Amino acid sequence: MHFCFEPMNAAEAEKLTRWHYQPPYQMYNITSNETLIRSFVDPENAYYSILDNGELVGFCCFGKEAQVPGGNYGKDSLDIGLGVRPDLTSQGRGQMYIADVLNFARSKFNPILFRITVAAFNERALKAWKKAGFQPVQLFQALDNKELFIILVRHISVDRKLW
Template sequence: MHFHFEPMNAANAEKLTHWHYQPPYQMYNSTSDLTLIGSFVDPENAYYSILDNGELVAFCCFGKEAQVPGGDYIKEALDIGLGVRPDLTGQGRGQMYIADVLNFARSTFNSKLFRITVAAFNKRALRAWKKAGFQQLQSFQAQDDKEPFITLVQYN
């Protein structure tokens, strides 16, 4: 693996709440809210820092936290969420992040089926996950803001 994974801690959670994505990716911006930071560090939510030489470059989460309300998550699979630091996006390194996250997920959760939910406008992420062998399973509108999302799966 290229990256080091460790459970999310408060310092890294605080850092990622200050990440600012430019349009059209601004939906991924968050605020430095103590409730949000608490959610990131709660072990039940399975958030992990992704580090490169000790520097926070991305984060991932697994399970319910990676799901978008409104999607059909009945079929058993490990849901994955991935966020890359804004200044590191669009540099053609998506496959490296995805490969390491999948390797980490395999070794940590022993899942046979992986699922990712991506905003439909995020062509860059959709292209990267499809290149990693994921196939579209469904499209739906988020329960709260009706934003279109696409769910993809990869069999292990």
């Protein structure tokens, strides 16, 4: 793996709130508040910092925190959320982030199916996840902001490493 994964701590959670994504990705901007920081560091929410030589370059989460209200989420899948620091996006490293997150998730949770939810307008994310072998299975409208989202899944083989 290229990156190191550590449970999210308060200092790293606070850094996420200072990340600023330019339009049309501004929906990913996070506003700091005490409740949100507590949520990021709560082990039950499964948030992890993605570090490159000790520097925060992204974050991921697993389970319910990676779901978008309004989607139809069945059993037997591990939901994944992934965010990359804004200044590191669009540099052709998407497959490296995805591969490391999936390998980390496989070793930590041992799922049989991965699931990711992506905003329908986010063509670069959709392209990256499809290139990683994910297939779209559902289009839905989020309950809160009515934004369209796509759920994609990927089955994994239990006898081989992903990449």
